[in-house]
Amino acid sequence: MKFYFTFLSVLITLISCKNDSNEHSINYAYLGGEIINPTTNFIVLTKDDAVIDTVKLDGRNRFLYKIKDLNEGLYTFSHGGEFQLILLEPEDSLLFRLNTLDFDESLVYSGKGNRKNNYFINEFLQNEDEEKYILKLCQLDGATYQKRVDSLKVSKISALESFSSKYNPSDLFLKIAKANIDYSYYFSKEVYPFGHYGKNKAAILKSLPEDFYDYRNEINYNDEFLSSHHNYNKFLRYNLSNLSLTSHDKHDNNACYDRKSLCYNLDRLKLIDSLISNPAIKDELLYHFTMGYLSKSKNDENNKILLKSFLEKSGNEASKKKMARYTNSINRIKDGEQLPEIxxxxxxxxxxxxxxxxxxxxxxxxxxxxxxxxxxxxxxxxxxxxxxxxxxxxxxxxxxxxxxxxxxxxxxxxxxxxxxxxxxxxxxxxxxxxxxxxxxxxxxxxxxxxxxxxxxxxxxxxxxxxxxxxxxx
CATH class of the missing domain: 3.40.30.10 (Glutaredoxin)
Incomplete structure (x- = not known):
């Protein structure tokens, strides 16, 4: 395996050197690797939800692919239903090796561009463990909780500064890395009232330190650069749910928060419509929350009301048709009726x-x-x-x-x-x-x-x- 990656690295270097002499601007990158226990004979490479290519594995479950006219930034490679993000910049020759039985945990990068991507995959795995820890911390009082999550953020910033001083990464890497830290931190703040054991969520919000949500003044709800970014989207979902608690409490003085409440869900769709203008971000959030409500509701009339609100606010015609069909299916599968034939x-x-x-x-x-x-x-x-x-x-x-x-x-x-x-x-x-x-x-x-x-x-x-x-x- 070591010989294989060394060989590929040398090969890519030779190809790069040859092409460099003929190209005035370097706007390409290489991606290659090996997949152990593959479930299909290809990987799919995408950027911003658009498929770039389907790349076949060879007889040894390996591939090497050149991305021409590179648009530097985050790309996604997927295999057998699993996927992971990678950062590609001009002249990168990134190689990876993974085992599908332990997809993310087994993923290791080598070649040019390996350090930044190993940094991101390690951060991704760390965040997965951290989220479980965060939910336990949510049982603390607001002031103590804030100190704990502030400490986690300081530790991440210190690790990024150490990485930066050692490897001098690009501005693009730093922009993404800082966004990862910020939006992971913001998420931990927004999840607090939902993770806290108290049922009166409005009272929990009122008990928090005055500066608990100060960062909200800096949020860009229409950040196109981060629109496909996991931490950003996860934050938006909790932030909008959290903000809806306050607006909902003003006209429905209910002591116990009920996420299945039609009124609360209508408030949330209304808030999304008022805050977000970016079509992709707005439509994804409207779709996510509407589908989440309908999937748990057995009330036909409430389903029709929420669907109507969704249809009025969404600009995605395909999503609107799909949601209408889904609502019809939900309303057909009723307790006491025969199961539809398939x-x-x-x-x-x-x-x-x-x-x-x-x-x-x-x-x-x-x-x-x-x-x-x-x-x-x-x-x-x-x-x-x-x-x-x-x-x-x-x-x-x-x-x-x-x-x-x-x-x-x-x-x-x-x-x-x-x-x-x-x-x-x-x-x-x-x-x-x-x-x-x-x-x-x-x-x-x-x-x-x-x-x-x-x-x-x-x-x-x-x-x-x-x-x-x-x-x-």
Missing amino acids: KLVNYKEEVLKINKLIDSPTVLSFWSHTYYDHFKESHYKLKELKVKYPEVKFIMVNIDSYAMEKSRRLLEGSGFNNTNEFKLDNPEEATEVLAVYPMTKTILIDKNRKVANSNTNIFSVQFEEQLLGLINK
């Missing part, structure tokens, strides 16, 4: 109608390669439930459009058999008919093929109680 494919590649499979109390759950942690955790949970409730049939459905063999390999490689495991025959149509969102959605069906619960979650504390109710129905 076709499934078993691992013998036989096409079957779903209602033909249901002859006893049934749990219908879904999974995707994209959500690998959910795939593992849900299968372990269902394995446990199958032992406790043998009278219940547990059906697991993969919603991806990948070939059957990919799902088979993942199931077998993870130690799960394919009994009552299926794929959707027409994923795009079926996920819409069953309104499969979020991935944790689970449908309970009684022995008469009637929907007993159109939207529950196997990890809910009420799930086993719901299961007993299904059995005794």
Whole structure:
């Protein structure tokens, strides 16, 4: 492996030197690497949600690709439903190696441009652990919490300064690195009232130190440069939810915050519409919050009201049509009604109608390669439930459009058999008919093929109680 990367580095250097003599301006970069345990034979390279190219792996699961007319900045490479951001600048010859069984944790960069990208992947992994720690800190009082998260930010700034003094990175790197630190810090402030155990969120906000949210004066809600940036988007979601708490409290003096409240969700859409003018940022936030509400609501009238608000504010015609269809699907899958008919494919590649499979109390759950942690955790949970409730049939459905063999390999490689495991025959149509969102959605069906619960979650504390109710129905 060391020899391979050394060889590629030398090769890229030679190519670069040759091209440098013929090009007045250097506006290209190389990206290459090796993928261990690949789930497809290609990677997809994108920038700002636009696909640049689909790059095939060779017979040794390696590739080397030249990006011509480079637009320096953050790019995304994806493989088998997993993805990661990389920073590419002129003359970079970036190489990576990863194992799909441990995608982010195994990712290591070499070649020119490796230091900045190793910095970012290490920061990404650190932030994942930090978020769990932050949620624990949220139980502290506001003043103490602020001191703790301020300390975390100071530590990150110190680490960036040390990196900068040692490697003298570009202004572009520093701009992104500083944004990572700032918006991670801002997120930790915005999440506080939601993570705090107190139910009266308005009272929690009023108890905070006066300078707790001073940074809000500096926020650009229409930052096109950061519009596809994870930390920025995560911050915006919590910030707008937080701000909506205050506006909602003014006309609905409810002691207990309810994120499922129609009034609160209408307030949030209204706030987004008033604060954000950038179409991409605005439409993504409107879509995210509207879909989140509808996926948990069983009230047809409220769904129609929120949909109307979304349609009035969104400028994305494709999203508007999709949301309207999703709302219709949600309103069709009602408790007491028959489950809509869709076709499934078993691992013998036989096409079957779903209602033909249901002859006893049934749990219908879904999974995707994209959500690998959910795939593992849900299968372990269902394995446990199958032992406790043998009278219940547990059906697991993969919603991806990948070939059957990919799902088979993942199931077998993870130690799960394919009994009552299926794929959707027409994923795009079926996920819409069953309104499969979020991935944790689970449908309970009684022995008469009637929907007993159109939207529950196997990890809910009420799930086993719901299961007993299904059995005794």
